[in-house]
Amino acid sequence: MVRMRGVAVLAAAALALSACGSGGESPPSAQGDQPRVLKLWHYETADSAMGKAWAEAIKKFEASHPNVTVKFEEKGFEQIQKTAGMVLNSDEAPDLMEYNKGNATAGLLSKQGLLTDLSEEAARRGWDKLLPGGLQTTAKYDDRGVMGSGKWYGVPNYGEFVMVYYNKDLFDQHKVKVPTTYEELTAALDTFVKAGVTPIANAGAEYPAQQIFYQLALTKAQKPWLQAFQSYQGKVDFHGPEFTYGADTFADWVKKGYLAKNSAGLKAEDMGVAFMNGEFPMMISGSWWYGRVASTVKDFEWGHFLFPGATMAPGSSGNIWVVPERSRNKDLAYDFIDLTMSKDVQNLLGNSGGVPVAADPAAITDPKAKELIETFNKLTTADGLAFYPDWPAPGYYDVLVAGVQNLINGSKTPTQVLDEIAGPYEDNLADIGN
Template sequence: MSKIGIAAALAAAALALAACGSSGSTDTSGGGGASTEAKTLTLWHFEGATSAMGVAWADAIKQFEASHPNVKVKVEEKGFEQIQKTAPMVLGSDQAPDIMLYNKGNATAGLVAKQGLLTDLSEQAAKRGWDKLLTPSQQTTARYDDLGIMGSGKWFGVPNYAEYVMVYYNKDAFEKQGVKVPTTLDEFTAAMDKFVKAGTTPISVGGAEYPAQQIMYQLALSKAQRPWVDAFQLYKGKVDFHGPEWTYGATTFADWVKKGYIGKDSAGIKAEDMGVAFMSGKYPIMISGSWWYGRVNTEVKDFKWGTFLWPGNQLSAGSSGNMWVVPEKSKNKDLAYDFIDVTMSKDIQNKLGNAGGVPIAADPAAITDEKSKELIENFNKLSAQDGLAFYPDWPAPGYYDVMVAGVQELINGSKPPAKVLDELAEPYNENLADIGG
């Protein structure tokens, strides 16, 4: 996932590859804008303008252009799904951007790194101190070995924020139903039963994209320990897709649909529509990532809201955030490195934190927004208990689409959980065999 950590798909400009390349030749100025030749740094990302990352990066672009007076940053906003599906093709073409935000994990960054489509950033990470700013656990998603497996090897990306999945809730709706913030999964399901009895579907779900699979993964994680995560994500052991973890995740997810916690029409709903529905007050609960936090904080006006960690879990989907990667065919690599430096600066990190993001190198004293402090404190709690379990679509190439199809089948009731788990196991085991596992 993480992606995704992951992000809402944006209404993007039409993908015209011929217009996506950067202008100018490879920058040899060594950064800092020393060359007098006018250049364009082409940057792709999929974060909304009102998200914490969008707010911070807009400021980073202004700072970068001020320190590089001969350079213009050309931002091309793409949808998360758009980049997910077209990145290998674009990265292998002459239309590759100079720098791009990309999903982390074996199935995405690991795959294109293995294919030679990303620049090795190891030397820059040491030279510019990125290896000191990122903790060892945060470096897991930045580094990939020759097989494209995360956690070791060369640096192929630099995350400048972190993320995790949590529960957003409408405080007014909870109060109306006499529901308190749950601390166990049993209390959580009891709360949702109250909403169902009142005629309300509790959870806003996007089954057509990443959100639904993350709910199923959270349920599986409620029965899991760290060795299970390491086996599934890092190939450090055998994964039984009919073991207690995945079995509980799939069967309970299907049960939540039957009980009315998840709408039967949610299989066709995209992440953006899920978020808008929650922010409009239509649903009292949304289970998704911290990437929504800044936007919810900005756009919700008609009710009080809050968040809480998934009740009772030691583990939660989450990781360092999506990464800046520099395509091997980037025409302005030194400028791309300089831009990453700006996004890692204290000033931009503090802005990201106060805008509702989870910075990795901010000054804690500089985070003054109370809601943002709570967001960061919950992330720190997860990190301290070794609770970040990455995302379910990461382990194998193409796994994202497999996961989406699987949860859609559970929502539609077109296949039983055991059959869906067979479908999840097949491509995973095929990839494991391909890499000699």
């Protein structure tokens, strides 16, 4: 069973924990004279907070393992999402890989026997101490592949959440104030539309649009509904007030011009670049963009705020390091994970715009980084992390992509879309015996 309330400790962990037990020392098998290669996959861009931190970790790892070369291959999120099951069941599997957390992804692979049980290493290296309570929710999976209990199959080392990025210059130009209520948000959206400006950058071909749909549903949701949807602790009515409001309002936002009708085929990168180029006043997306926005945007002032009118937002501990069962260098993979949990790498992650889990609080000096972590603290203190809409069922990500594309195109009604997303969810419940 998922310990939903425990996830609130992530805020404290993000700043208060030190990297005890993360010395990065190699076992004897990694200290030999024979050249070795650690094959590493992740999908963080070089200018993101995580990308910068993992690049530094690679340098430190090779310096501390002189006979080891890290062969890093950058993979797209979608690429890993769609091919992981096949690749990890082949000789092409990497030694260490960043992977999406949740029942439908890491949980499914653990159930299929494709991931290494990390429980012993987590205890030996102190990861279980660095990641207490709710931080372990996405690290552990039971025999059904359901997160929150069971064995360790992954290690998260940062936090994340969905927020509203905004262009302060465009807000000032159109005399729009940062909204603090849902009514103020829709009034702001109307102001931009009347001025001929599409207010929200969007991408229907990948995750952003479904996260907006989910955020809208969360404005009508309470904790019992979330626990039913994500943790199977009760029945979910897909035509109840939560999802009905999400689907109806998302379709209405397209009709009103809040979201562009041509955004159905756009990808997350298209959305992010457009916002960073100053083309949209707002972007509703995750903290994984934060470091990149901070380092890229030079021509306008920007900021962020939590989605008004909701007590919860999509978010969780970050993506996880997993060690494929077919990894040929598991000891090296464990060493690299350990290094990413060290203070030096965690401090860099925090100062680059990420949300670290084991940083030295005094070492986070960047003002923007502090602002981000303060918002995260606010959300987690209120127990407001709601995970992501595609987590509950295998293949659900693609189901939701198709659903929101239909809402953007107007090719199906909200009722029809809700019927279509209900089916795979119910099928999964039957498959796991719930």
